[in-house]
Amino acid sequence: xxxEKYSLLFEQERSKIDSKLEEAFKNRSPASLYExxxxxxxxxxxxxxxxxxxxxxxxxxxxxxxxxNAAVAVELLHNFTLVHDDLMDNADKRRGRATLxxxxxxxxxxxxxxxxxxxxxxxxxxxxxxxxxxVISSFTRGLIEVCEGQSYDTxxxxxxxxxxxxxxxxxxxxxxxxxxxxxxxxxxxxxxxSEILRGLSDYGQxxxxxxxxxxxxxxxxxxxxxxxKKIGGDLIExxxxxxxxxxxxxxxxxxxxxxxKIINNKGIEPAEVEKYKLIYKKLNVLEDAKAMxxxxxxxxxxxxxxxxxxxxxxxxxxxxxxLLKRNK
Amino acid sequence: xxxEKYSLLFEQERSKIDSKLEEAFKNRSPASLYExxxxxxxxxxxxxxxxxxxxxxxxxxxxxxxxxNAAVAVELLHNFTLVHDDLMDNADKRRGRATLxxxxxxxxxxxxxxxxxxxxxxxxxxxxxxxxxxVISSFTRGLIEVCEGQSYDTxxxxxxxxxxxxxxxxxxxxxxxxxxxxxxxxxxxxxxxSEILRGLSDYGQxxxxxxxxxxxxxxxxxxxxxxxKKIGGDLIExxxxxxxxxxxxxxxxxxxxxxxKIINNKGIEPAEVEKYKLIYKKLNVLEDAKAMxxxxxxxxxxxxxxxxxxxxxxxxxxxxxxLLKRNK
Numbered sequence: 001x002x003x004e005k006y007s008l009l010f011e012q013e014r015s016k017i018d019s020k021l022e023e024a025f026k027n028r029s030p031a032s033l034y035e036x037x038x039x040x041x042x043x044x045x046x047x048x049x050x051x052x053x054x055x056x057x058x059x060x061x062x063x064x065x066x067x068x069n070a071a072v073a074v075e076l077l078h079n080f081t082l083v084h085d086d087l088m089d090n091a092d093k094r095r096g097r098a099t100l101x102x103x104x105x106x107x108x109x110x111x112x113x114x115x116x117x118x119x120x121x122x123x124x125x126x127x128x129x130x131x132x133x134x135v136i137s138s139f140t141r142g143l144i145e146v147c148e149g150q151s152y153d154t155x156x157x158x159x160x161x162x163x164x165x166x167x168x169x170x171x172x173x174x175x176x177x178x179x180x181x182x183x184x185x186x187x188x189x190x191x192x193x194s195e196i197l198r199g200l201s202d203y204g205q206x207x208x209x210x211x212x213x214x215x216x217x218x219x220x221x222x223x224x225x226x227x228x229k230k231i232g233g234d235l236i237e238x239x240x241x242x243x244x245x246x247x248x249x250x251x252x253x254x255x256x257x258x259x260x261k262i263i264n265n266k267g268i269e270p271a272e273v274e275k276y277k278l279i280y281k282k283l284n285v286l287e288d289a290k291a292m293x294x295x296x297x298x299x300x301x302x303x304x305x306x307x308x309x310x311x312x313x314x315x316x317x318x319x320x321x322x323l324l325k326r327n328k
Numbered sequence: 329x330x331x332e333k334y335s336l337l338f339e340q341e342r343s344k345i346d347s348k349l350e351e352a353f354k355n356r357s358p359a360s361l362y363e364x365x366x367x368x369x370x371x372x373x374x375x376x377x378x379x380x381x382x383x384x385x386x387x388x389x390x391x392x393x394x395x396x397n398a399a400v401a402v403e404l405l406h407n408f409t410l411v412h413d414d415l416m417d418n419a420d421k422r423r424g425r426a427t428l429x430x431x432x433x434x435x436x437x438x439x440x441x442x443x444x445x446x447x448x449x450x451x452x453x454x455x456x457x458x459x460x461x462x463v464i465s466s467f468t469r470g471l472i473e474v475c476e477g478q479s480y481d482t483x484x485x486x487x488x489x490x491x492x493x494x495x496x497x498x499x500x501x502x503x504x505x506x507x508x509x510x511x512x513x514x515x516x517x518x519x520x521x522s523e524i525l526r527g528l529s530d531y532g533q534x535x536x537x538x539x540x541x542x543x544x545x546x547x548x549x550x551x552x553x554x555x556x557k558k559i560g561g562d563l564i565e566x567x568x569x570x571x572x573x574x575x576x577x578x579x580x581x582x583x584x585x586x587x588x589k590i591i592n593n594k595g596i597e598p599a600e601v602e603k604y605k606l607i608y609k610k611l612n613v614l615e616d617a618k619a620m621x622x623x624x625x626x627x628x629x630x631x632x633x634x635x636x637x638x639x640x641x642x643x644x645x646x647x648x649x650x651l652l653k654r655n656k
Contacts, residue, residue, distance in 0.1 A: 029476070030476060030479045030480050030483055032479050032480075032482065032483050033475060033476060033479035080442075084438050084439070084442060087438065088435040088438055088439065107416040107482065110412055110415065110416055110438060110441075111412070111416065111475060111478055111479055111482075113442075114408075114412060114441075114442075114445075114475050115472070115475040115476075115479075117442075117445065118468060118471040118472040118475055119472065121449075121464070121468040121471070122468055122469075122472060125461060125464060125465050125468060128461055132460040132461040132464065133453060133456055133460040136449070136453060136460065136464055137450075137453050140446060140449040140450055140453065141450075143446040143449070144443070144446040144447065144450060147361060147439060147442050147443040147446055148357070148358060148361060148443075150439055151358045151360050151361035151439055151443075152358050152360075154360065154435065154439075155358055155360050
């Protein structure tokens with residue numbers, strides 16, 4: 001029953017965010033800049049980040065209306081990272097559609113990415129009243145961390161060994177910092193007190209960690225068509241995910257030699273995915289990932305105790321649950 | 329005498345900016361991100377934009393100390409545009425050194441550019457007190473316009489004809505908006521009144537226009553070694569500069585046919601530069617450019633009447649003069 005209520009609210013607000021994002025690039029010129037931006041932003045997304053802004057703002061005592069522009073801002077920032085990451089990774093598909101640099105060209109992707117970021121700040125400023133400095137500082141810190149995280153991620157791809165601690169530091173910057181920032185922005189716009197700021201900041205941080213490890217896990221466990229990309233893509237590309245690092249740390253002898261091949265050959269053939277899935281299963285790393293996800297999620301949920309109203313707290317709990325149950 | 333005084337102040341503050349820029353990337357990780365940033369920012373530059381922040385702040389009633397971080401911020405923003413523009417233009421030299429994507433690689437240039445922008449906001453925020461929203465709005469507007477200007481510039485390269493009005497609109501966004509923004513930021517940090525904000529905003533805008541047309545002119549009139557790049561480079565690349573558009577508008581018969589060849593062939597051979605210089609001279613477009621530069625500079629200088637203290641006004645006059653007398 002409650003589940004349905006929150007799911008309905010989620011869908012209702014998601015669709016509002018979608019319309020606001022559609023509006024964001026209307027009446028702007030040149031089309032050569034803003035059409036590509038509208039294209040990427042218009043592709044189907046879960047809109048988790050803007051919804052976290054809204055639900056955090058509400059939990060900290062204001063209403064959604066005060067935070068829609070900030071919500072749009074974080075989604076634009078997220079799309080900026082997608083456009084530049086896809087270009088750097090040479091990815092050709094995103095959310096089932098051609099990536100921006102494939103649909104247009106590399107230069108358009110660079111410039112449209114930059115422009116998405118500039119318009120993100122413009123939207124954020126619209127919802128800044130009183131404590132602009134704190135709001136924009138939080139947003140900027142998120143941006144800085146996501147750049148650093150992306151850079152570590154690239155470094156790690158080139159290294160032979162990456163420890164679990166290093167991996168966790170990297171995803172903290174690359175993924176969790178921005179989820180945390182969304183929650184902070186919501187609280188700051190609502191002028192929430194330092195206790196709720198801390199609580200929701202921790203919630204976002206831990207949720208972000210769980211979210212990224214879940215992403216790594218889904219590379220192996222997702223149903224093919226739901227993920228919108230090949231199962232085992234991370235293995236094929238030789239990425240140092242939670243599963244891989246955990247497996248390498250636990251492995252011995254033959255398994256270890258097989259895993260090291262992934263590093264030395266910078267990836268594997270699609271036909272080898274099954275073999276590595278078996279190694280992962282034997283080493284129990286899928287269960288390790290689930291345990292880690294549960295641990296971070298538990299911390300995230302505990303942080304919500306600072307929220308006064310039951311329904312605001314339940315909404316954010318539902319959100320965590322929704323993210324964990326996702327299969328894509 | 330006065331000239332020497334301002335020139336000394338200029339050099340003194342420029343060297344302070346240089347040290348602060350050098351400091352900006354110390355104690356930051358990962359090196360893969362911040363070393364490239366330090367590399368590009370460390371290359372020799374005139375530092376016009378940060379100095380305009382400082383001199384505008386002083387003219388609006390505060391001291392330099394209040395505006396150094398904002399000064400660093402605008403230079404970082406400027407360097408962000410250089411890194412991404414050089415990548416998009418496939419340029420291999422900048423200020424006599426390898427461009428960032430040549431020295432490192434394309435992905436590093438994308439990410440270091442993004443990061444420069446993120447750190448720019450971080451620095452700007454340090455000097456925001458009280459009216460953060462206005463300061464950051466001005467900065468963000470400048471960023472949005474520079475992206476739009478770059479996009480128009482690319483559009484125009486692909487078009488057969490571009491009118492002088494369109495060209496002026498483009499350079500207004502691509503170059504003048506950021507110079508204007510530097511002056512606005514200085515005034516806003518000093519909490520200057522609306523009259524001085526308007527005056528220095530107009531000064532920056534008009535100075536920026538003069539600066540860009542001067543840049544177009546220098547492509548033909550600069551001494552080879554001083555420009556640090558080939559004379560006639562714009563002609564060789566087939567760029568639609570002030571000189572080219574003015575020449576095309578005034579030309580008839582043979583001259584027009586020769587000029588249209590540049591568009592149709594998307595540039596010329598280096599050996600043809602002399603021929604086109606003669607056409608430009610015959611059509612008097614170098615003089616047209618000088619007249620336009622003088623007109624914009626005149627407007628810029630007139631806007632300085634709002635400044636109370638003689639020496640603050642004279643410093644900004646000296647700056648305009650310095651920019652016009654430059655030969656690179």
